[in-house]
Amino acid sequence: xxxxxxxxxxxxxxxxxxxxxxxxxxxxxxxxxxxxxxxxxxxxxxxxxxxxxxxxxxxxxxxxxxxxxxxxxxxxxxxxxxxxxxxxxxxxxxxxxxxxxxxxxxxxxxxxxxxxxxxxxxxxxxxxxxxxxxxxxxxxxxxxxxxxxxxxxxxxxxxxxxxxxxxxxxxxxxxxxxxxxxxxxxxxxxxxxxxxxxxxxxxxxxxxxxxxxxxxxxxxxxxxxxxxxxxxxxxxxxxxxxxxxxxxxxxxxxxxxxxxxxxxxxxxxxxxxxxxxxxxxxxxxxxxxxxxxxxxxxxxxxxxxxxxxxxxxxxxxxxxxxxxxxxxxxxxxxxxxx
Amino acid sequence: xxxxxxxxxxxxxxxxxxxxxxxxxxxxxxxxxxxxxxxxxxxxxxxxxxxxxxxxxxxxxxxxxxxxxxxxxxxxxxxxxxxxxxxxxxxxxxxxxxxxxxxxxxxxxxxxxxxxxxxxxxxxxxxxxxxxxxxxxxxxxxxxxxxxxxxxxxxxxxxxxxxxxxxxxxxxxxxxxxxxxxxxxxxxxxxxxxxxxxxxxxxxxxxxxxxxxxxxxxxxxxxxxxxxxxxxxxxxxxxxxxxxxxxxxxxxxxxxxxxxxxxxxxxxxxxxxxxxxxxxxxxxxxxxxxxxxxxxxxxxxxxxxxxxxxxxxxxxxxxxxxxxxxxxxxxxxxxxxx
Numbered sequence: 001x002x003x004x005x006x007x008x009x010x011x012x013x014x015x016x017x018x019x020x021x022x023x024x025x026x027x028x029x030x031x032x033x034x035x036x037x038x039x040x041x042x043x044x045x046x047x048x049x050x051x052x053x054x055x056x057x058x059x060x061x062x063x064x065x066x067x068x069x070x071x072x073x074x075x076x077x078x079x080x081x082x083x084x085x086x087x088x089x090x091x092x093x094x095x096x097x098x099x100x101x102x103x104x105x106x107x108x109x110x111x112x113x114x115x116x117x118x119x120x121x122x123x124x125x126x127x128x129x130x131x132x133x134x135x136x137x138x139x140x141x142x143x144x145x146x147x148x149x150x151x152x153x154x155x156x157x158x159x160x161x162x163x164x165x166x167x168x169x170x171x172x173x174x175x176x177x178x179x180x181x182x183x184x185x186x187x188x189x190x191x192x193x194x195x196x197x198x199x200x201x202x203x204x205x206x207x208x209x210x211x212x213x214x215x216x217x218x219x220x221x222x223x224x225x226x227x228x229x230x231x232x233x234x235x236x237x238x239x240x241x242x243x244x245x246x247x248x249x250x251x252x253x254x255x256x257x258x259x260x261x262x263x264x265x266x267x268x269x270x271x272x273x274x275x276x277x278x279x280x281x282x283x284x285x286x287x288x289x290x291x292x293x294x295x296x297x298x299x300x301x302x303x304x305x306x307x308x309x310x311x312x313x314x315x316x317x318x319x320x321x322x323x324x325x326x327x328x329x330x331x332x333x334x335x336x337x338x
Numbered sequence: 339x340x341x342x343x344x345x346x347x348x349x350x351x352x353x354x355x356x357x358x359x360x361x362x363x364x365x366x367x368x369x370x371x372x373x374x375x376x377x378x379x380x381x382x383x384x385x386x387x388x389x390x391x392x393x394x395x396x397x398x399x400x401x402x403x404x405x406x407x408x409x410x411x412x413x414x415x416x417x418x419x420x421x422x423x424x425x426x427x428x429x430x431x432x433x434x435x436x437x438x439x440x441x442x443x444x445x446x447x448x449x450x451x452x453x454x455x456x457x458x459x460x461x462x463x464x465x466x467x468x469x470x471x472x473x474x475x476x477x478x479x480x481x482x483x484x485x486x487x488x489x490x491x492x493x494x495x496x497x498x499x500x501x502x503x504x505x506x507x508x509x510x511x512x513x514x515x516x517x518x519x520x521x522x523x524x525x526x527x528x529x530x531x532x533x534x535x536x537x538x539x540x541x542x543x544x545x546x547x548x549x550x551x552x553x554x555x556x557x558x559x560x561x562x563x564x565x566x567x568x569x570x571x572x573x574x575x576x577x578x579x580x581x582x583x584x585x586x587x588x589x590x591x592x593x594x595x596x597x598x599x600x601x602x603x604x605x606x607x608x609x610x611x612x613x614x615x616x617x618x619x620x621x622x623x624x625x626x627x628x629x630x631x632x633x634x635x636x637x638x639x640x641x642x643x644x645x646x647x648x649x650x651x652x653x654x655x656x657x658x659x660x661x662x663x664x665x666x667x668x669x670x671x672x673x674x675x676x
Contacts, residue, residue: 004656005560005561006561007559007560007561008520008524008532008536008560008561009516009517009520009521009524009532009533009536010513010516010517010520011516011520012516012561012563012655012656012657013561013655013656013657014561014562014563014656014657014658014659015656015657015658015659016561016562016659016661016662016663017658017659017660017661017662018662079650079658090539091532091535091536091539091560092539092560092561144654146650146653146654148648148649148650148652148653149649150648150649150650153646154646155646155648155649156645156646156647156648156649156650156651157648165649165650167650167654169654169656173653173654173655173656174654174655174656175348175652175653175654175655176653176654176655178347178348178349178350178655179347179348182346182347182348182349183347186346186347194346194347194429195347197429198346198347198429201428201429201430221345222343222345222346222429222430223343223344223345223346223350223351223352223354223430224352224354225350225352273648273649273652273653274649275649275652275653276653277653301652303652305646307494308491308492308493308494308643308646308647309494309646309647310486310488310493310494310495310611311486311487311488311493311494311503311611311612311613312417312484312486312494312503312505313494314486314513314611314613314639314641315484315486315511315513315514315611315613315614315615315639316482316484316505316507316511316512316513316514317350317351317511317512317513317514317516318342318350318351318352318353318507318511318512319350319351319352319353320352320353320355320417321352321353321354321355322355323354323355324354324355324356325354
């Protein structure tokens with residue numbers, strides 16, 4: 001069980017686990033998990049995970065057995081659970097941690113990653129993101145659905161087996177609100193989508209572009225937070241990832257494959273976070289973001305991680321990037337990949 | 339040299355180092371510094387640091403020699419330098435990275451920390467924060483002065499020798515703006531300081547209070563981002579840390595000493611970030627924050643660090659805290675300390 005608490009000053013939400021501890025040792029977060037001897041995400045070990053919620057499977061195979069291509073299971077330690085409601089306590093607001101938290105096991109191949117899956121597997125993974133989003137979006141208690149990925153210790157990753165995560169949250173996350181607000185302000189002022197304008201500016205300038213195909217572009221953003229940060233955007237305006245067609249998924253898989261192969265070529269075993277920012281769910285949207293179909297534009301952000309967040313970042317919210325994105329992009333663009 | 343770049347969507351600032359790299363190896367951040375064989379912050383090694391900007395010294399000793407109690411030097415790799423101006427590039431805004439970045443060497447004792455300095459040394463350190471702020475605040479190019487501290491690898495700390503850092507920034511940091519905005523909204527609505535109301539609420543409730551003396555209170559905030567997060571606030575309303583009297587500094591040193599000794603008792607060698615949020619500098623304040631003398635309240639935040647920031651935090655801005663602050667506070671409050 002968990003509850004969500006809002007800081008009354010900044011409106012920052014925190015998810016607090018509320019199982020009562022029995023003393024200081026149980027109050028601590030679990031120690032860094034060593035790689036388990038037997039991988040619960042490998043084929044044949046399906047009994048080691050919670051039952052599957054969804055899977056793409058070979059014909060003739062059964063749920064929770066071998067023969068899957070992409071497999072979705074509940075997170076054993078979900079950051080948010082399924083029941084709850086909102087509540088106030090004087091100055092303080094809280095709600096039970098309503099939500100959902102799933103692990104998307106990307107492939108049976110234990111040692112694979114976004115850079116080695118290849119276009120076909122990546123297309124399947126993106127298709128699973130899309131299908132799971134379409135399912136979760138029907139629950140009106142969820143205001144937002146986030147897909148993310150933690151690769152490597154510096155990025156908060158634990159299990160080696162390639163997996164993404166999907167969390168449904170009962171409020172629109174602060175980082176997403178910040179993008180929605182900025183995009184809306186720009187739209188109200190200029191009557192244009194800021195992401196569409198950014199794609200145009202990046203293509204004209206060219207120095208920060210990493211790779212593009214007909215429908216997508218990958219670039220290192222002007223205000224990159226880390227060396228080799230990359231954003232991937234569809235060239236055609238669309239607020240929602242889940243509206244993609246099969247052809248759209250394949251194009252996205254191609255540019256993701258190219259981008260991640262380049263990142264792996266630039267860095268020896270890169271550690272990174274990936275987040276997929278799609279528009280907020282309908283209900284939230286109707287209340288607050290009337291223009292959103294026109295002003296928000298879904299995108300994927302890939303943020304390599306080198307150093308922990310320090311007091312400077314905590315205290316300011318500013319980031320320090322030791323490498324100009326123009327240099328990062330030139331390096332990635334010119335890299336020969338297999 | 340560095341420049342500050344603004345993300346046009348979220349208005350998030352990034353500090354980008356602009357020295358040109360000569361290839362991929364120089365584009366990377368420096369590898370984790372091993373503890374140097376000779377500590378540049380120890381007494382007798384004053385020649386290993388940039389010349390001192392300020393020091394509290396024993397009578398009869400000379401700058402850049404032995405005999406100091408607290409010593410302030412420039413950071414060798416400042417996140418922000420001294421010259422610059424603002425500039426636009428179509429969609430994108432940037433400015434040269436104007437600012438200042440100093441290291442405050444807290445004591446000659448190599449192995450000391452906030453939990454072992456003792457009240458007298460802590461009072462001196464706080465006095466140096468105050469004096470350096472008063473000096474930097476006179477430079478009208480600086481909109482904000484942040485004091486922070488990184489203890490341990492998970493907190494972004496490198497050198498073992500106890501030190502704080504002070505950075506002057508040319509724009510008000512996003513995290514501070516978020517607090518200023520929240521505090522102003524509350525003040526305009528209720529005509530009261532939200533921090534004063536929070537102190538009242540915490541004292542009435544009592545479950546999250548860690549320690550207090552006549553003038554200060556230390557508590558685990560309702561929406562704590564991590565186990566054992568602590569905030570220290572002066573009970574009397576004041577927007578600016580630098581207005582403290584000598585007596586005020588001594589009271590603050592006492593509650594800081596108590597809080598950090600308790601944290602060290604709860605965790606074996608805690609890793610944490612400390613940030614001191616004082617009001618923004620005068621010039622900025624006149625422009626944007628007319629009510630600030632009444633609505634903002636300086637405070638210190640101490641955030642223990644256990645796990646790296648993951649894709650969930652990046653994508654949402656939400657935090658996950660495995661321990662209810664009521665349990666953290668009870669444990670700290672009841673701890674017997676030496």
